[in-house]
Amino acid sequence: MRVRVDRTKCRGHGVCCVNAPDIFTIGDDDHAYVENEVVAPGREEDALMGARNCPEQAIYVH
Template sequence: MKVTVDEDRCRGHGVCWTICPEVFDLSDDGYAVVQPSEVPAEHEAAVRSAVGTCPEHAITVY
């Protein structure tokens, strides 16, 4: 599974980082970034939860 954050949609709520800090991080400006883009299998459920709870729908998995 790969994951991306649309930087134009992200507003820096940090929900994804709260749910899965192993995959999501916050930039110096407070916006979500993905580290790494290839999600380890043990974090896939948490990433899917972050996708579903992102208030801006800025996260995409493929």
């Protein structure tokens, strides 16, 4: 599974970081990003939770 953040849509609410802090981080520009696009085994549900709860629908999981 891969995850990415569309930084043109992200407004830095941080909901993804609350749901999956080991996957999503808020950068110095106040936008979310992922350390590694490939989600570690067993962390897929956390990545999906972060995407589902993003108010801007800026997170894509595939």
